[in-house]
Amino acid sequence: MKTENAFSLNAASSEEHDDINALSDAFSLKAFRYIDIAREARLNTIMTRWPLLREISAAQESER
Numbered sequence: 001m002k003t004e005n006a007f008s009l010n011a012a013s014s015e016e017h018d019d020i021n022a023l024s025d026a027f028s029l030k031a032f033r034y035i036d037i038a039r040e041a042r043l044n045t046i047m048t049r050w051p052l053l054r055e056i057s058a059a060q061e062s063e064r
Contacts, residue, residue, distance in 0.1 A: 020034045047054040 023029070024032050047057070
């Protein structure tokens with residue numbers, strides 16, 4: 001049985017970000033803001049699964 005590490009999912013989407021960056025550069029879309037909805041959903045799932053991560057993340061945000 002193969003289990004996938006939740007943190008390895010970020011590496012899988014790096015090619016998509018390269019494509020977005022290439023299009024942005026090619027068409028001079030400097031104000032273009034790409035939001036990866038699937039990544040946001042994965043992060044919400046991770047934060048729900050591990051509440052301590054949510055607390056640490058909130059503490060780091062408040063320090064900024």
